[in-house]
Amino acid sequence: MKRNSRLSLALHTLGHMAGDPDRMRTSADIAEHAGTNPVVVRRVLGRLRKAGLLDAEKGHSGGWRLARPPQDITLADVYLALDESLIATMAEEDAPNCSVEHALHRKVSSVMEDIERSLIERLAATTIAEVK
Amino acid sequence: MKRNSRLSLALHTLGHMAGDPDRMRTSADIAEHAGTNPVVVRRVLGRLRKAGLLDAEKGHSGGWRLARPPQDITLADVYLALDESLIATMAEEDAPNCSVEHALHRKVSSVMEDIERSLIERLAATTIAEVK
DNA sequence: CGTCAAGTAACAATTCCGGTTGCGAATATC
DNA sequence: GATATTCGCAACCGGAATTGTTACTTGACG
Secondary structure, eight states, X not given: OOSSOHHHHHHHHHHHHXXXXXXXXXXXXXXXXXXXOHHHHHHHHHHHHHTTSEEEEOSTTOEEEESSOGGGOBHHHHHHHXXXXXXXXXXXXXXXXXXXXXXXXXHHHHHHHHHHHHHHHHHHTOBTTSOO | OOTTHHHHHHHHHHHHHHHSTTOOBOHHHHHHHHTSOHHXXXXXXXXXXXXXXXXXXXXXXXXXXXXXXXXXXXXXXXXXXXXXOSBOOOOOOSOOOOHXXXXXXXXXXXXXXXXXXXXXXXXXXXXXXXXX
């Protein structure tokens, strides 16, 4: 798998879960379908669990399941749960003693923050139940 | 220097050039001011040269200079010249034989493209002459 | 008690990026 | 014309980040 695959893996999995919310899935099942490793799956889905989007149960007949109805989970929820920005932030300068550098950083950072807000707004408009 | 520093370096340098457009600067000068290496500077500024934003001259009294008045160079020009997206693209799946995967990819990609357009629009509203 | 599955730590493999060196080409100065 | 200076470029190194993998622990169910 390539880079930046965490969001892809998370959305892909939740998309399938939305289609059959009651089914319990193990990380091995999910990993096989997604073409990756069970540990990787647990790493990614663990974030979603901590964010309250998924429930996980151990032992026999254990696995993963949606913690909320799929209509109540938006793409923004998943994006924010992963805490992994798709919007690059400006490289912070250690010693911003240059006024030009400082002004540029402020300007571009301001734009990027607006863009990030806009992205979240767009993602919040779609739930995982709508993606099939 | 950290990641995503190419745009920072480019904008920083052009910002200074905008304040004194006639001065010729060598990559060694620029590198020292930016705290990096002359070769790195040439790598980054070389892209801007190919995009028509900068002129470079070899030999004695050679160096770098703006190719256009600073009022005619926007942040978007620099961003596009570097051909380095600040917006992450979705990991392309090799075999998109999964309909959920496919639908998700289309949905998210569509949003990301809108966001990228929006970013460029925002960057195009500011010229390097305005950042001081 | 044994099995199954998540949770987690540790390590290897890969990729990406800036930094560095070296050399060639072009141009100004002597 | 010789020399010095500067960009252009290719090759390689090293660090950082990410994914893949192994191994072990914890907890739940039959």
